[in-house]
Amino acid sequence: MIQLLLIAILGLLAQLILPWWSLALVAFLVCLWRSQSASQAFLYGFLGAALVWLGYALLIYLRTGGDFTGRMGELLFKVNNAALPMLATALLGGLVGGLSGLSGFFIRQAFGNQVASHAAGHTRP
Amino acid sequence: MVNLHTERPASIYFLMRYAKAILLPAFTLLLIWALNRSWGSIPAFGPLLSPFVGFWQNAESVNTSDEEITLNGTQAPVTVIIDDKAVPHVFAQNDHDVYFAQGYLTARDRLWQMEFQTHAAAGRVSELVGERALELDRYNRRLGMGFGAEKSVKAMMDDPRSRESVEAYTAGVNAWISQLKPAQYPLEYKLLGYAPEPWQPIKCAYFLKYMSGVLALGADDLNMSNVLQKAGPAVTANLFPDYPFREDPIIPVGTKWDFKPVKIPAVPPASVSAVGSLSMNWAEHDPAIGSNNWAVGPQKSATGYPILANDPHLTLSLPSIWYQMQLVTPTMNVYGATMPGAPGVIIGFNKQVAWGVTNVGADVLDFYQIKFRDNRHLDYWHDNRWKPVTRRIERIKIKGQPDKVDTVLYTHHGPIMYMEGQKPFARNVPVGYAARWIGHEESNDFLTYYLLDRAANHADYRKALSYYGAPAQNFVFADVAKDIAISPNGRFPLKWKDQGKFLLDGTNPAHDWQGWIPAEQNPHVKNPPRGFVSSANQSSTDTTYPYYINWQFAPAERGTRINQRLTAMQQATPDSLRMLQNDNLNLRAQQALPIFLPYVRVEKLTAEQKKAVDILKKWRYNHDIAEIGPTLFTEWMRQYMDGVWRDDFPNTDSTTLRYPSFDRTLQMAEQEPTAHWFDDVTTTAPETIGDVLTQTLKLAVDSLARQHGPLGESWQWGKHKATRIAHLARLDALSALNVQIGGGAGIVNATTERTGPSWRMVVALGPQPKAYGVYPGGQSGNPGSPYYLNMLETWRTGQLNELLYLQSAQDKNPAIKRRIILK
Structure with a gap:
């Protein structure tokens, strides 16, 4: 759970000053630092990133009225509906975050965790 | 997880772990890279969808908070008052600061549009969208847009007044661009995937060329030469006369010319260039691009002060063509419509005067046949000797591809747009013709607006007009001293009669443009006895004006209708003029239907066609x-029109001809109803006017039935016309589609499918001017702003907003929403 929170908070902060893909960097680093399993890393990365993107998008949407979001739905998906750009934003942010988190876990597993797992192997009878 | 794999050999197990640790991050990086760039017309979805930098950042709400912005570009603090329509009212202490603020504020609202339009004029669209714009870019470059802009910018810089305004405007635009972060880029940059570049004075010149391209590129020379070759001089003169059958010219008939004309060049023998069969898909001038303006004098107005109206008709687009502003310095207080990319107010008013413009449609583009010495194209024959050709290299950048280099040959006439061996823009392009265009001339058009913005009386107005080059405009004028005036004005080449009606001979110096009509002898009239002045792009003058401006102008109906109503008008108020701007009467139908309908053989019609005739009756x-x-x-x-003329003047791939005007065609029905032109030469049976009218009525009804189904509500004009205000990048989602509004071509309310009144203004002069205006769109160029389309409904319903004309930055008014201080 701490990973999800960290991804969301650090991701938010990073994107205020860095390019959009800093989100990926944050999800990757957090899962490299601490993650238990592949599914968990992906899920935390996905949810952390999607939450930040959806939350911020929703905030802008509510603050400015939905006409423009509808227009963007029309422009990108040929349907004048505000929900589609919202969904696409959440999914895209989530996917990038999830894959980055998973990347972090795999690298942690291959390198960082290797020592521990070797140690475990040696102690086995 | 580790335990699940303990049965496997450790080496495979480690290999898989390493593989995952390499492949998945690699895939993730690849995905991020792919999302971070655009693919053809598919935008970069990563940055586009990110709420931190993407389109979400362009969503705006109404801002009511005051701001103080430090820019280090002003000489003294500038106060900007923003009103409820988001119009900036700029209070500056000197000229530099007022134009700096204009540049800054315009860029803030319209940066993408300013840059895109000037990129288009400069032939740089391929840079943004790739190869699909290459031929468009080539066309603009071969036309000499860059050549002309370079000359214009020199003229601007030579006068200290225009120089200061252009330089300060440029600095203001750059003050906005330089602090812009990618998240704040206008939406279109994010969609197309590029970044704004610094503004330069030459971009102001490119903007002028862009407008000249829209308004002063009409050329029927080639079609007319083809007509002449096919039909001979007598028929050509008869069917394509130099003055319409029905006309009500801008300068009222009977106005005395108060000048002694300069010597007009003699018509050279064999003045028509001998040409082979030629064809070129030259973009014909859209007759729906025109405008209305008029002013009623004191004797016709309720207050005893003149009232002036103007509505320029252009291809309607978004972001809106115009941008409203009030510009105030200790020596100027002007309000009106500005154009993003040009300093100053173009159509507007100050405390003493008001002015407006419509297009003249002068013949200021001609084509000269060039004779080269040999295939090296180093010299051309002119005035009995070989003269050197100069070469201009055009390097066209293309997104995602190497640059293309285009070499354009120039004679003293101008650029040769298409040469043998070059892949032409159109299928059958004549090789070796040079284009002589007013847009290539050095002129300082901004100075005209600079002086109009500060004009106090009729003499100032005349002085301002004398600097103007192109595109020639009918400048209407009214002032608080109760003068009204109008002048078709611009630099008009001094020509022999009909010079340039046909293609010209580039070897003969008698075919050259031979100087200019003196500016003070341009047609003009002040306080005519009828008590009003007006223009609607019709003939500038009657046939007594000593000089040739053009042989054809926009059809007379709009102007005639305006003059009918102004003649009858008494005790006029701004509302009377507003109502006239919205006049929907089709004078052409009023003139033609009583003549045409009796010819229709009703017995030959189907029930639906009969119903159509009833509706028309x-x-x-x-x-x-x-x-x-x-x-x-x-x-x-x-x-x-097709039925009468297509057989005689066909428009095919190999030969482009054109039809006579509707005016001439109607004259034929009235005066020569048995003319042989009604016969279709492709059939053996002889056709009469009645046959053509009946047959084409049937065709029209059947064609509409195919489009809209059975005759009924779906045939209604608003639905059929479905006026469209398209975004400049042709994105439907950012456009206003199917706008339900009346009017049409040749109607005072000149709203067609794509064109229409791009700004409507009415100004009542008086001790304190009262002005009204609207345009179809809004002050903001940002589709995410509440001010993108907020004025559309007011425009559509024919209403006008009262324009807030402030006297000082301390004025109180409920329409004032916020203040910005620029330091």
């Missing part, structure tokens, strides 16, 4: 949205 010639008459009449007349 009952129609009051008004182009309101719920009428079906306009749909029927417009389609019928289109078919009728």
Whole structure:
């Protein structure tokens, strides 16, 4: 759970000053630092990133009225509906975050965790 | 997880772990890279969807908070008052600061549009969208847009007044660009995937060339040469006369010319260039691009002060063509419509005067046949000797591809747009013709607006006009001293009669442009006895004006209708003028239908076609949205013109010809109803006018039935016309589609499918001017702003907003929303 929170908070902060893909960097680093399993890393990365993107998008949407979001739905998906750009934003942010988190876990597993797992192997009878 | 794999050999297990640790991050990186760039017309979805930098950042709400912005570009603090329509009212202490603020504020609202339009004029669209714009870019470059802009910028820089305004405007635009972060880029940059570049004075010149391209590129020379070759001089003169059958010229008939004309060049023998069969898909001037303006004098106005109106008709687009502003310094207080990319107010008013413009449509583009010495194209024959050709290299950048280099040959006439061996823009392009265009001339058009913005009386107005080059405009004028005036004005080449009606001979110096009509001898009239002045792009003068400006102008109906109503008008108020701007009467239908309908053989029609005739008989010639008459009449007349002329003047791939005007065609029905032109030469049976009218009516009704189904509500004019205000990048989602509004081509309310009044203004002069205006769109160029389309409904319903004309930065008014201090 701490990973999800960290991804969301650090991701938010990073994107205020860095390019959009800093989100990926944050999800990757957090899962490299601490993650238990592949599914968990992906899920935390996905949810952390999607939450930040959806939350911020929703905030802008509510603050400015939905006409423009509808227009963007029309422009990108040929349907004048505000929900589609919202969904696409959440999914895209989530996917990038999830894959980055998973990347972090795999690298942690291959390198960082290797020592521990070797140690475990040696102690086995 | 580790335990699940303990049965496997450790080496495979480690290999898989390493593989995952390499492949998945690699895939993730690849995905991020792919999302971070655009693919053809597919935008970069990563940054586009990110709420931190993407389109979400362009969503705006109404801002009511005051701001103080430090820019280090002003000489003294500038106060900007923003009103409820988001119009900036700039209070500066000197000229530099007022234009700096204009540049800054315009860029803030319209940066993408400013840059895109000037990129288009400069032939740089391929840079943004790739190879699909290459031929467009080549066309603009071969036309000499860059050549002309370079000359214009030199003229601007030579005068200290225009120099200061252009330089300060440029600095203001750059003050905005330089602090812009990618998240704040206008939406279109994010969609197309590029970044704004610094503004330069030459971009202001490119903007002028862009407008000259829209308004002063009409050329029928080639079509007319083809007509002449096919039909001979007598028929050509008869069917394509130099003055319309029905006309009500801008300068009232009977106005005395108060000048002694300079010597007009003699018509050279064999003045028509001998040409082979030629064809070129030259973009014909859109007759729907025109405008209205007029001013009523004190004797016709309720207050005893003049009232002035103007509505320029252009291809309607978004972001809106115009941008409203009030510019105030200790020596100027002007309000009006500005154009993003040009310093100053173009159409507007100050405390003493008001002015407006419509297009003249002068013949300021001619084509000269060039004779080269040999295939090296180093010299051309002119005035009995070989003269050197100069070469201009055009390097066109293309997104995602190497640059293309285009070499354009120039003679003293101008650029040779298409040469043998070059892949032409159109299929059959004549090789070796040079284009002589007013846009290539050095002129300082901004100075005209600079002086109009500060004009106090009629003499100032005349002085301002004397600097103007192109595109030539009918400048209407009214002032608080109760003078009204109008002048078709611009630099007009001094020509022999009909010079440039046909293609010209580039070897003969007698075919050259030979100087200019002196500016003070441009047609003009002040306080005519009829008590009003007006223009609607019709003939500038009657046939007594000593000089040749053009042989054809926009059809007379709009101007005639305006003059009818102004003649009858008494005790005029701004509202009377507003109502006239919205006049939907089709004078052409009123003139033509009583002549045409009796010829229709009703017995030959189907039930639906008969119903159509009934509708036309009952129609009051008004182009309101719920009428079906306009749909029927417009389609019928289109078919009728084809029916009469297509057999005689076909427009094919190998030979482009053009039809005589509607005015001439109607004259024929009235005066020569048995003319042989009504016969279709491709059939053996002889056709009469009645046959053509009946046949084309049937065709029109059948064609409409195919488009809209059985005759009924779906044929209504508003639905049929479906006016569209398209975004400049042709993105439907950012456009206003199917706008229900009346009017049409040749109607005072000149709203067609794509063109229409791009700004409507009415100004009542007086001790304190009262002004009204609206345009179809809004002050913001950002589709995510509440001010992107907020004025559309007011425009559509024919209403005007009262314009807030402030006297000082301390004025109180409920329409004032916020203040910005620029330091």
